[in-house]
Amino acid sequence: MYLCGIAPSPFTCDEFNMTLPIMENPLPRKLLLVDDDVTYCTVLAQALTRRGFAVSVANDVNEAIQVIAQNLPTHAVIDLKMPGPSGLTLVAHLKERKPDARIVVLTGYSSIATAVEAVKLGATYYLAKPSDADEIVAAFDHQPGIVEAAITTKPMSVDRLEWEHLQKVLADCGGNVSAAARTLNMHRRTLQRKLQKHPVPERDD
Incomplete structure (x- = not known):
């Protein structure tokens, strides 16, 4: 006769010790940003960090190779034109170390x-x-429908490059001129004056 009419369980305690599947965290997206423009690196690194990347920064190819040796990235953003070895050298080096790097x-x-x-x-x-x-x-991600930036056969003017860079920094600072000036290590009035100048359109001669 059983208390309260409840029969003992036919299962042993060990049979309830089931192993639950272990939920693994997704692999971290480690990104190496390589550019000799320190200001551009700073702003872009902050923006990419906000998008879930663990960002390491290098300002030339040799420094980047050291970072790769210590902390192999899954993603990389590499400027082609830097003092010293070309960014192409670094592309080849990283793909050799990590063939699936983006x-x-x-x-x-x-x-x-x-x-x-x-x-x-x-x-x-x-x-x-x-x-x-x-x-x-x-x-x-190579998403369908993303339009590739135009590739020109001649360099953009220095004024145009500077103006576009200032616009990008200003946008990343939410349009705050004072914050952008601090990021660029530039006087606020100087930045305002530069922003008011529109670069001369590139001519196709």
Whole structure:
């Protein structure tokens, strides 16, 4: 006779000790940002961090190689034109170390031949500078419908490059001129004056 009419369970305690599946965290997206423009690196690194990347920064190829040796990235954003070895060298080095790395190559001036060479070496996508964080993330994912930045066969003017860079920094600072000036280490009035100047449109001669 059983108390309260409840029969003892036919299962032993051990039979209830079932092993639950272990939920693994997704692999962290480690990103290496390589550009000799320190200000651009700072702003872009902050924007990419907000988008879920663990960002390491290097300002030349040799420094980037050291970072790769210590903390192999899953993603990379590499400027082609820097003092010393070309960014193309770094693309090849990273793909050798990590064949599945996603690499976006950036440059302020370029040629179609250089773009083709970067892709041959393993670059995932090719964007003209200045490119923002959303464009870079989309390039990593290679989403359909994303329009590739135009690749010109001649360099953009220095004034145009500077003006576009200032606009990008201002946008990342939410349109706050004072914050943008601090980020650029520039006097507020100087920044305002530069922003008011529109670069002369590039001519196709």
